[in-house]
Amino acid sequence: VTDPVQFMSHHTAVEYAIPEPSRLSIHFAERLASGRIIGHRCPQCAKVYMPPRGYCPLCVVETTGADEVEVADRGTITTFSVITPLQYQGQQETEDYVQATLLLEGADTTIMVMRMDGVAIADVRTGMRVRAVWAPEGERGEAVGSLARAMGFGDAVASWEPTGEPDLTRERIAEHIL
Amino acid sequence: VAATWKLEFPYRRSVGSVIGAFLTGLRERRVVGGRTAGGRVLVPPFEYDPDTGESVGETVEVASSGVVVHAAWVTEPLRTHPIDHPFAWALVKLDGADTPLLHALDCGSPDRAQPGARVHIRWRAETTGHLSDIECFEPSQAFESIEAS
Numbered sequence: 001v002t003d004p005v006q007f008m009s010h011h012t013a014v015e016y017a018i019p020e021p022s023r024l025s026i027h028f029a030e031r032l033a034s035g036r037i038i039g040h041r042c043p044q045c046a047k048v049y050m051p052p053r054g055y056c057p058l059c060v061v062e063t064t065g066a067d068e069v070e071v072a073d074r075g076t077i078t079t080f081s082v083i084t085p086l087q088y089q090g091q092q093e094t095e096d097y098v099q100a101t102l103l104l105e106g107a108d109t110t111i112m113v114m115r116m117d118g119v120a121i122a123d124v125r126t127g128m129r130v131r132a133v134w135a136p137e138g139e140r141g142e143a144v145g146s147l148a149r150a151m152g153f154g155d156a157v158a159s160w161e162p163t164g165e166p167d168l169t170r171e172r173i174a175e176h177i178l
Numbered sequence: 179v180a181a182t183w184k185l186e187f188p189y190r191r192s193v194g195s196v197i198g199a200f201l202t203g204l205r206e207r208r209v210v211g212g213r214t215a216g217g218r219v220l221v222p223p224f225e226y227d228p229d230t231g232e233s234v235g236e237t238v239e240v241a242s243s244g245v246v247v248h249a250a251w252v253t254e255p256l257r258t259h260p261i262d263h264p265f266a267w268a269l270v271k272l273d274g275a276d277t278p279l280l281h282a283l284d285c286g287s288p289d290r291a292q293p294g295a296r297v298h299i300r301w302r303a304e305t306t307g308h309l310s311d312i313e314c315f316e317p318s319q320a321f322e323s324i325e326a327s
Contacts, residue, residue, distance in 0.1 A: 005205060010190070016182065
């Protein structure tokens, strides 16, 4: 080889150790894999945290399995973003889509980055009622472990679609936006 | 189950003519520096004279052995270090150069990594035109005694 060197490879990498998921998040993930969404109701203020945290940060009290409640797989859009995918190597999205923050019935906390489907982007709005489109049973988080680590819904819920019910007013969701 | 997650950036950098000449030299197991208008020999070469800002175009070959200027001993090497046992990071002024080159010095103990120690380059078996073509520096006395025996 006699060509002068013009380039050099500069390989940079950071490796993260992902901690083992807690028993509570594994429990949440297992319930999710069976099609159920659970939360913890604070024994003091009665707010329902979903996913459960094992404590109420407002009352500073522990929550346990005794405080477990079921949350509906339907709720309301409190806010949303329209994502326009840039085309880079490895990008799998080609069309604009909506990621919404949802307040599920029976919960006081919202869940973020939920993908909307079955609705035109222009029709998506705050207050819109939606329901879960579950992934087929057996495809809800190939490993419960990965679901548990994400502490979200992973791929258990494929997307969310409008129910067609009347919107909730802004007043109804004002205390639960984020 | 604990897991790891790796984020990688496989950059390919353009090196330019001056660093390119240095890396081309390494590939041939030669050390190429740059001579400034004032006559200083910079190793590794810069594209500009740090004193005047003038371009450094002229290349000059220097020796592959030299003298330790400063060294810092590494008792517990990290996973990403070039040597997996205790070593020194050393600034080495190669014979013919006016500036020192930073690289690992594999010398066994910190008392052999003192300023003034004679060292030489241990070249990698296969060179590619990268700074890592220099595997490390090693003490020259050990080299000489092996040669003598």
